[in-house]
Amino acid sequence: MNYVLVGNSAAGLFAAESIRQQDPRAEITVLTADAYPFYSRCLTTYFLAGDIPKVQLFLRSPEDLQALRLRVHYSCTVTGLDPVQHLIHTIAGEHYPYDKCLIATGASAVPLDIPGSTLPEVFTLRHLDDAQRIKAQLAPKRQAVMIGGGLVSLKSAYALLKQGLNVSVIVSSGQILSQMLNGEAANLLQEHLVSHGLNIILHQDVTAIEGTGCVQGVRLRSGRTLPADLVIVGKGVRPNIQPFLASGLAIRQGILVNEHLETNLQDVYAAGDVAEAWDHLHQTHRLNPIWPNATTQGRTAGANMSGLALTYPGSMGMNAVDFFGLRIISAGIVNPPTTSSWHVDDIYRRDALGHPRYQRLVWQGEKLKGFVLLGDTERAGLITALIQSGQPLSTDVRKVLWSGKRSSIRLVL
Numbered sequence: 083m084n085y086v087l088v089g090n091s092a093a094g095l096f097a098a099e100s101i102r103q104q105d106p107r108a109e110i111t112v113l114t115a116d117a118y119p120f121y122s123r124c125l126t127t128y129f130l131a132g133d134i135p136k137v138q139l140f141l142r143s144p145e146d147l148q149a150l151r152l153r154v155h156y157s158c159t160v161t162g163l164d165p166v167q168h169l170i171h172t173i174a175g176e177h178y179p180y181d182k183c184l185i186a187t188g189a190s191a192v193p194l195d196i197p198g199s200t201l202p203e204v205f206t207l208r209h210l211d212d213a214q215r216i217k218a219q220l221a222p223k224r225q226a227v228m229i230g231g232g233l234v235s236l237k238s239a240y241a242l243l244k245q246g247l248n249v250s251v252i253v254s255s256g257q258i259l260s261q262m263l264n265g266e267a268a269n270l271l272q273e274h275l276v277s278h279g280l281n282i283i284l285h286q287d288v289t290a291i292e293g294t295g296c297v298q299g300v301r302l303r304s305g306r307t308l309p310a311d312l313v314i315v316g317k318g319v320r321p322n323i324q325p326f327l328a329s330g331l332a333i334r335q336g337i338l339v340n341e342h343l344e345t346n347l348q349d350v351y352a353a354g355d356v357a358e359a360w361d362h363l364h365q366t367h368r369l370n371p372i373w374p375n376a377t378t379q380g381r382t383a384g385a386n387m388s389g390l391a392l393t394y395p396g397s398m399g400m401n402a403v404d405f406f407g408l409r410i411i412s413a414g415i416v417n418p419p420t421t422s423s424w425h426v427d428d429i430y431r432r433d434a435l436g437h438p439r440y441q442r443l444v445w446q447g448e449k450l451k452g453f454v455l456l457g458d459t460e461r462a463g464l465i466t467a468l469i470q471s472g473q474p475l476s477t478d479v480r481k482v483l484w485s486g487k488r489s490s491i492r493l494v495l
C-alpha cells in the first residue's frame with residue numbers, strides 16, 4: 083500500500099507511526115514544507131527563553147525516525163490534490179500517486195495588516211525559523227511588544243521577559259487568554275505576570291508600527307506610542323487549506339472529517355490543526371488547534387488508513403501553562419452559556435505563602451463540562467477523565483470536587 087502524508091508535524095508524524103505499526107511493508111511518503119525533521123512548535127518559546135537548547139525541540143531521535151522507514155521530502159510545498167487520479171501535486175511540478183492520503187498541513191499564524199507590519203523586526207511565531215530569527219533579536223533591556231493576548235503571545239512574552247527584555251502585551255479584549263480562561267482566572271494570572279515585570283494593556287488596538295527601516299514604536303488607537311525594538315504578532319492561526327480549495331474536499335473553516343478522520347473524498351483523510359473534527363463538548367464540528375488533538379487525530383487517522391476502524395472520541399480544548407512557577411490547566415468549556423441548565427463552582431483562596439489557588443468547575447446538570455485549575459493543578463488528570471467520560475456524577479463525587487481539597491476519588495466509569 084502506498085501512503086502519502088502531507089505534513090510532518092504532530093498529526094503527520096503520529097499518523098506515520100501508526101501506519102508503520104499496522105503495516106510493516108507500507109510505502110510511506112511524507113511531503114513537508116518544513117526544512118527540519120519532526121519538532122515541537124509548542125516548545126519553541128522555551129527555546130526562546132533559553133530554558134532548553136535547540137536539540138530538545140526534536141522529539142524523535144534520528145534512530146527512531148530511521149526505524150520508521152519514511153521517505154521524507156523536505157521543503158516540498160504541496161499545491162493540489164486530484165482525487166480522481168489519486169495524485170498529489172507539488173510546487174516543483176512533481177506528482178505523487180497515493181492509495182491513501184492524509185492532509186496534515188496544520189495552520190499558519192494570522193499576519194497583521196497595518197502600516198509598518200512589513201518592517202524587518204515584526205514577527206509571527208509558528209516555525210522554528212521564526213524562533214531563530216526572533217532569538218537573534220534578543221538582548222536585555224530591548225523593548226518588545228506582543229500584539230494579542232492569546233497563548234502564543236503570552237508564552238512569547240514570558241520567554242522575552244526571561245531574557246531580560248522590557249515586554250508589553252497589547253490585548254483588544256478585556257482579558258488575557260480569553261480562549262482558555264474565565265475572567266477571574268485571567269485576572270489572577272495577569273496580577274502574577276505584572277508582578278514579574280510584564281506590562282499588559284487591555285482594551286487597546288495597535289493601529290501602526292512606526293519606524294524608518296526598522297521598528298521604533300507601536301502606535302495605539304488611544305494615540306499613545308510605545309517604544310519598540312521588536313514586535314511579535316499573536317492574533318491566532320488559520321488552517322492551511324489553500325492547496326485543496328479546488329480539490330472537491332468539503333471545507334468550512336477547516337477540512338471536515340467524520341469520526342474516522344475521513345474526508346468526503348475516497349481515500350483522503352485529514353488530521354490536526356487543518357481539520358474540523360467533532361468536538362464532543364460543543365457538540366459540533368470545530369477547529370481545535372492544539373497539540374494533543376493533533377496527535378490523537380493523527381494516530382487515529384493513520385490506524386484507519388491502514389485498515390483499522392477506530393473512532394475518534396472527539397476533540398476538547400485543553401491547555402497547560404507555567405509562568406514563573408504559577409501552573410494553570412484548563413479544559414473544555416470555561417465560560418458556559420447563561421441558560422439555567424449550566425452552573426459553575428468557583429473556589430478561590432491564598433495559600434500560606436500568599437500564592438493564589440483557584441478552581442472553577444463548569445457543570446451542565448450533573449455532567450462536568452470544563453474546568454480551570456490555577457496554582458494547584460494536581461487533580462487535572464482526574465477531572466479531565468471525568469469530563470471525557472460524559473457520565474453524570476454522583477453527589478458524593480461532586481461534593482469532593484466542590485471542596486477543592488486534594489482527595490482520592492476512585493474513578494469507576
Ligand SMILES: Cc1cc2nc3c(=O)[nH]c(=O)nc-3n(C[C@H](O)[C@H](O)[C@H](O)COP(=O)(O)OP(=O)(O)OC[C@H]3O[C@@H](n4cnc5c(N)ncnc54)[C@H](O)[C@@H]3O)c2cc1C
Binds near residue numbers: 090
Ligand atoms: C509558539 C507555539 C506555542 C504553542 N503552544 C502550544 C501549547 O502550549 N499547547 C498546545 O496544545 N498547542 C500549542 N501550540 C499549537 C501546536 O503546536 C499545534 O496545535 C500543532 O503543532 C498542530 O500540529 P499539526 O500537525 O496539525 O500542524 P503543524 O504543526 O502546523 O504542521 C503542519 C505541517 O504541514 C506542513 N505543511 C503545511 N502546508 C504545507 C504544504 N502546502 N505543503 C507541504 N507541507 C505543508 C508543514 O511544513 C508542517 O510539517 C503552539 C504553537 C505554537 C506555534
